[in-house]
Amino acid sequence: MSNRWTARPEAGNPTVMRWFARICLWVGPGIARLLLGPVCLYFFMVKSDARAASRTFLGRAMGRPATLRDTWRHLWVFSQVLLDRVYLLGQDGRGITLDAPRPEALAEVVDQGEGCLLLGSHLGSFEASRAIKRARPGVSLRLVMDRQHSPAATALLEALNPELAGQVLDIGAQPGAGLALLPALQAGSLVALLADRPRGGEKTVVVEFFGKPAHFPAAPHEIAMVTQAPVVLFWGIHKAPGHYEIIFERLPAPGRVARADRAEEIQRSVQRYAARLEHHARLAPYNWFNFYDFWADPV
Secondary structure (H helix, E strand, C coil), rough: CCCCCCHHCCCHHHHHHHHHHHHHHHHHHHHHHHHHHHHHHHHHHHHHHHHHHHHHHHHHCCCCCCHHHHHHHHHHHHHHHHHHHHHHCCCCCCCEECCCCCCCCHHHHHHCCCCCEEEEEEEEECHHHHHHCCCCCCCCCCEEECCCCCHHHHHHHHHHCCCHHHHEEEECCCCCCHHHHHHHHHCCCCCEEEEECCCCCCCCEEECCEEEEEEEECCHHHHHHHHHCEEEEEEEEEEECEEEEEEEEEECCCCCCEEEEEEEEHHHHHHHHHHHHHHHHHHCHHHHHCCCCCCCCCC
């Protein structure tokens, strides 16, 4: 099995995924969470690579060897977040609590009408970013996705919420497609993207993460350097079934420097991002949803 996450096949049968989502919307979250147990148990039993990746990460995050119970809890939280995604998108978040106790980091950018890079990660629920639309309906929120890697999951999300299709910026169509972000930023949109996983062939920067070198994508930070758009970090941390804490933090954008100094400036920016990701991952380790060897060199 490849260590690179993009080499792994998309999990789940598309038809089964659509029917399960429809059933969950019909019966409601209370009953759906009862149905979730057997599904989670199945993947817990058959996904040995996910269990191994969970043990490795949890051991580093918690400072002790992870137990089988820890691994189960890890996958159980992941399954709950996936289920809540159905209600966040299919029912516009009804029944899902999204608390943002300190929204100032984003509010000051929105109030100025600026375009903004909203950098998330596979820690918690990225779909909880829609809390922004709930609080500020007039804000333009564009979601960066790679349809080529997960076409079934993307199709399911867009079926649940057709409006989402018009908000998606597809970066999987061709090399350099990340340039599609520039017009959206210039138009004053909040451009939300995941900044922890490099795609196949993408330029990476190696920084320290949990005391070991790890590869992070350079593109989000290069775009921030070129555009000088404000950068806000985002996490939607799962606290309980249907309950998330939304965290916003400003990240200094990499400065415009001489060409010879750009690589070093990008390195510093990526390291700042990785340090904040590590901080929140230590506080909420069961919210970490990178079920592969994160520290392996890309293949």
